[in-house]
Amino acid sequence: MAEQPVRADFVAHVRSVREAFPERRVIHQSRPSWLGQQSLDIYLPDQNIGIEYQARSTAAR
Incomplete structure (x- = not known):
């Protein structure tokens, strides 16, 4: 099942943005x-x- 690795990758990207901009508000899945x-x-x-x-799609891996 490909959803778990994709979700883990996404969470890692959110974490990276929060670490890169610790003084900024970072919201995931936002609907302005x-x-x-x-x-x-x-x-x-x-x-x-x-x-x-x-x-990345599963086919690309």
């Missing part, structure tokens, strides 16, 4: 009002920066 029904994987709201995480 200006984005409508869509969401951002990682969002730094005070800087208005969104990060989308595209995991």
Whole structure:
């Protein structure tokens, strides 16, 4: 099942962003009002920066 490794990779990326910007708010799976029904994987709201995480597919491994 590929979901667990992908989830672990995503959690590691969120952790990396939080470590890189310890003084900033870092939100995962954020839905800012200006984005409508869509969401951002990682969002730094005070800087208005969104990060989308595209995991490698199982076929690419």
